[in-house]
Structure formats: structure tokens, C-alpha cells
Amino acid sequence: MTKLRHLVWMLAAATALVLSTSQGFAQSRPDADEPGLVADDSYQLDPEWQKQVVYYRSNEAPGTIIISTAERHLYLLQGNGRALRYGIGVGREGFQWQGLVNITRKAEWPDWVPPPEMIARQPYLPRFMAGGPGNPLGARAMYLGTTVYRIHGTNRPDTIGTAVSSGCFRLVNNDVADLYNRVPVGTKVIIRQKPEL
């Protein structure tokens, strides 16, 4: 049964891929969500988006997460002037936000229930999708405050470093699993946007 479902999704994804490439990717799929596409784990990120320890000076406490939307980086503060930096995909133009929230819930291989706003914009999305390798939320999700936004994995590693989401922050599955193991519920998350003119 599961096999059959995978097969159906794979077919759907393949069709979607063919359609989208022939029509121009950005227009037909502004969200770059491809439910059903199984993440390519061998995908090699650009050095800029690979997980790495970097110099990062901050007055925030170690363990805090700082997300820089403009840079497409997520920092997990380590203290001692350093941070673990992950490459992320962020909200597309008009879907970027800033603020201070906490991680309120964590989930492994989360189910996906696209919120009504998202369905309204992208009616072709499924109403529900069970967790698994073809799920756009990927391997882990960390829920941010009471918002509809999450830090989550992805089945589209090639979208790391871009602004395509509806406001969520996506990491490749290996990275999101790594982050998941490092941060507890209650972790402070600061989201910074680029300055407005």
C-alpha cells in the first residue's frame, strides 16, 4: 500500500517536473513545493550553504537561534564568539517576516497540513500529506511560537539559499536533523530581516 502511494506520488512529481520545466519553473510553482518528490540526499550544497562553524559575535545567550533572512543563514549560537551556521531557504518576496519567538513543539517526519491561506494561493497543493521522504516539510519540524511558520527539512535541497517559501525556513534533511538534536523546546529564535529603505 505504502509502495503504491509512493509510486503514485513519484509519478505525480515526475509529471509536475516535466510540466514545470516546460512552462518556466518560477511562474508555475512560485513556492517550489513538490509534494511527492523524494529528496536527493546526495545533493551537494554550495560551500556557502553547508553547515559550518563561523565567527559570530552576539550579546544573545548560547543556544539561541538567529535567522538572517537576507543572508539565507541560520545561526545557532555556541558562545565564545562562534556559531554553527546552516544554509536555509526563506520566504519569497512579501512572505518574509521578523520577530522573536520560541520553539513550541518539535516533530520528526511531520505530517503536512498546508494552512488555508496557502491553499487559497496554491489550490493545487494537497490538503493533507503524511510525513515521509516525499513530504516538503522533510525530516524534522520545529514549530515557531503560535505562528503558522516552522523551521523544517525539505525534499528540495536545491532551494537552499533561495527565497521561495511561504515564510517557513527550510534546511536540508541532514542539517535539520542535526539542529533538531541540538535545540530543546523553548529555544529562543530571533528572525532578522533586511532593513527597509
Add this chain to the structure above:
Amino acid sequence: MRTFRGGLTIGLAVAALVAAVAVTYERYDTRTLKRTIRRGEVYCGVNKGLPGFSIPDDKGNWTGFDVDFCRAVASAIFDDPTKAKFIPLDASERFKELQNRKVDILSRNSTWSMSREVNYDLYFPAVAYYDGQGFMIPRSRNIDSALDLNGSKVCVQGSTTTLLNLADYFRANNMKYTEMKFDKLEDVVKAYDSGQCDTLTSDASQLYALRLNLSKPNDHVILADIISKEPLAPVVRQRDDDWMMIVKWTLYAMINAEELGITSKNIDEALKSKKPEVMRLVGTEGSYGEDLGLTKDWAVRIIRHVGNYGEVYDRNVGADSKLKIPRGMNQLWNAGGVQYAPPIR
């Protein structure tokens, strides 16, 4: 008799004054801006060839971080980034040639230190790039701190301050190491690439350039730790304050522009902004440019032709360049780094 003596005193006094003025004039150049404007070009002393910082292509077109800074000064003055002439200088001659007025600015990866400023009668207006000594290791070692390097074999160039910093760092942290010393940098790299040592140490900006030439660049990482201070800054002659201010505020305009989100792409939009800090920078409010001896739109010219600090960084040494040096300390102060410009107001 009395009048003769009086006349003599006055005469001597006048002569002494004239001599003093003449000596002062000779020693201290206060006309760099005037001369530059008359000449129609800024003369910039640059490195003969350092990838990312200043390097000419086979047609003689210069690119790099230091080169772009000079173009920014030229843009502020002439509204034309091509009004900068690049004069390659050796490390040994660079400060002398600046004192001899062969160049108006030295923009040549020079470390700002007290003795250089005090003893050479020079001035380093502001830090353009925070460099410092770091370590490159094979990715497979899977460590992320220089404090985990205890017991390492370290490849290093002989008779450099790098060697001394290395010794200081390991002693201060109570760690042991074996020194693998070579006179030539290329031999240091060769030894490291062939696996003769566990790590290679040099200035971080150089490590990124050296990594490009390894047999498998992607198998090596540069640790985030910086163990020495190498603040690279443009250099001008002392006591020409008007010129020094232009060089200093050119850099600060670029840093402030990045902080305010003004780029070469949205500069026209910025001219319509109603945000006070943006208005002061782009000259729609106040007379900051005129007070500097330039025009109201001095900063607009810099940003339009060359870009803000982050754009110049990314293009030459950062994410959009071959070197791919993370911003690190050179990130803005409000984004994890130490680049901080005083406000324009």
C-alpha cells in the same frame, strides 16, 4: 643702533618664520585633494597581484576589494569610478612611495599597527578588512576549533610573524605542536597538500586563496578561529586632514549603506526614502557632502558605481567570488561581526 638691532631681530624672526613655513610645507602635504582634482585622477598604490584584493587581468583591468575601495574614492570625487589609476607597489616600497607623494592612497592589504602609523608619519583612517591568522585542516579531521589542534604537525612559512603567533597561541593554550617550517609559501602548501602535516597556518584571507590551488579544495576547511589581529586599512599621509576625512568617510558611507539596506541596485529608490538616516546618507537632507569638500550626492556616487560594503565584499572575496571567504569579523556589528561605522549626522 637700536633701530638696527630691532630691524635685525625682526628680520631674523621673519626669516625663521618663512623657513618654518617652508619646512612645514615641504614635510606636510595638505593639498592632496586639490592636486587630485587638478590631475583628474586618484593615484592608488595597490598590491601587484593578490587574488580577491587587487589583481590585473591580461588586458590590465584591475579587480579586487582594495581596487574597488579606490574606485569608491574616485567615484565620490569625480562621479566616475574609472578616474582611479592603479600603481602596483612592493611591500618594501609601499610606505615610502606614499610619503614621496607618488600615490594619494595606499589601498594595499596593509596591516594597521602603531609603529607604522607613528614612525612613518602615516595615518590609517579606518579598518577596511579584519584579517587574522587562521588554520586550514582536512575536512575529514572533523574538528571545528583551533583549541582541538593539540599535538598537530603544523605547516608554516619561516621567518614570518605567523611563526611567532603560532608559538604564542599554542603556548598560551598549553598545547603541543610540531613545526614544519618552509621558506617558500608554495613549499608550505605542497607539504600540506601531500599530507605531511595536520594543519596549515597563515592569514585567513590567504588560506582561502591557497585552498583553491590544492588538489581537492573541497576536502579542506578553514577554522573560524582567528589567533592574531591583522586589521587591513587604507593609508594616507599624516596632517592632510581634508583628504584623510574623504578616505575615512568613503569607507564609512559604504558600511552605513549596507546597514541601511542601500545597494547599487536600489539607490534610486533610496533617493526617494523618507527615513532620516537614509536621507542624510544620500544627501536629500543636510549638507554632509559639501562639508567634506565634495558634493551633496557623494555617497550616492559611491554606492551607484561601486556598491555598499557587503556588495564589494561578496563580489571580490565573499560568496560571489572564487575565494568564498565567510563574512566572519567583517560582518556588520548588528549581524555578528565587528564592522561598525559612526553615524552620518
